[in-house]
Amino acid sequence: MAEAYPADNELLNIQSDTETGVEYIPTGTAPYYLQFRKLLYRLLLATRRANDLRVHDEGGLDIGVKAGKFWLGTELISYEGSSGNTLADDKQDIYIYLNSSGTLVTNEYSSFPDMAVTPHIRLAQARTSGGDIELITDCRAGHNIMLPYGAGGLKKTIEAHTGDDALAAAESDSVHSNLGATATITLTLPASAPVGTVFSFAVQATQELRIDPGTATIRDDSGQTADKYKSANAIGASLTLVADSAGDWATVAKNGTWTEEA
The missing domain is CATH 2.60.40 (Immunoglobulin-like)
Incomplete structure (x- = not known):
């Protein structure tokens, strides 16, 4: 069903639109072309961002x-x-x-x-x-349309793991911890993740948190070996990894001591 207009008499008595500031041309106004240009001017101002x-x-x-x-x-x-x-x-x-x-x-x-x-x-x-x-x-x-993160808009997702888990590339830009864990936790990074996929990890329980890259390599100063996990067990240790163009993981931030699997 088509959208209905207001009644004719109501339309004829509308002076302006409060929200946009667009003014209606009064009946009998002269010169009409000048009023039309004013109307067009306000309409263009109101719709400019739509372009x-x-x-x-x-x-x-x-x-x-x-x-x-x-x-x-x-x-x-x-x-x-x-x-x-x-x-x-x-x-x-x-x-x-x-x-x-x-x-x-x-x-x-x-x-x-x-x-x-x-x-x-x-x-x-x-x-x-x-x-x-x-x-x-x-x-x-x-x-x-969204607020930038720094302005109070989108926030990072943080997940506490009490059991082993495999992360998906769609979870990029999330934070993962072992809060509540009572044993070693292994988190496996996604294989063939798109370049720029990023994950952060935080030790929040005095249990070993392992980050497993699968067949890829986590590159940091503790080692450069493929198919080896990185681990930490001290509360406060953290690690941020980004998928690189070689199919591996670059360490872009690290706190505390992380070691490579022997």
Whole structure:
């Protein structure tokens, strides 16, 4: 069912919209063109941000993307806008997005990436056929608006383990401890994790906490051997690891004494 308008008499008596500041043109106003320009001016002010990062059809298989900004953590990333981005022809679905470095991606055809694994800004979904763009669906939505972590927005997830566990890449940027454990705990890192996947570990019980890289290597000053876990058992010890391009784990922060499996 179509959305209904207010009654005619009510519409004729509306002077302005409180939320946007847009003023209605009074009946009989002259010169009308000046009032129309004022109305248009206010409308454009009220809708300007709606144009940020908007994907539009440029004819044929080309799309343009309007300029805009987005937050990545506490870093504000600017996208300067672009034109002449040619889409592949005869595609039922093309998922268009900006990756975490602000680079436009137009060659994703199955779905948008998993946000937990590949942080991105969703822009649009397109369909092409016969050398033309048939449809562009706007995918900018509330998920693009968030408070940066440092400003009190998204917080890290912390999980206390009292038994062995295998971590998933989708849990990236989380913290894991052995709080409440009464025996040795082994946490296994995900195999073939995407570059940049990050985990932090904290010893919060006087039990050994082991971080197992599987067949990969955890690189730090205690050793560089593949398929060897790192361990600590003193409360306060902590370790932060990031998946690198070689398929291993780089140590980017460490507190206390961590040793490599003998």
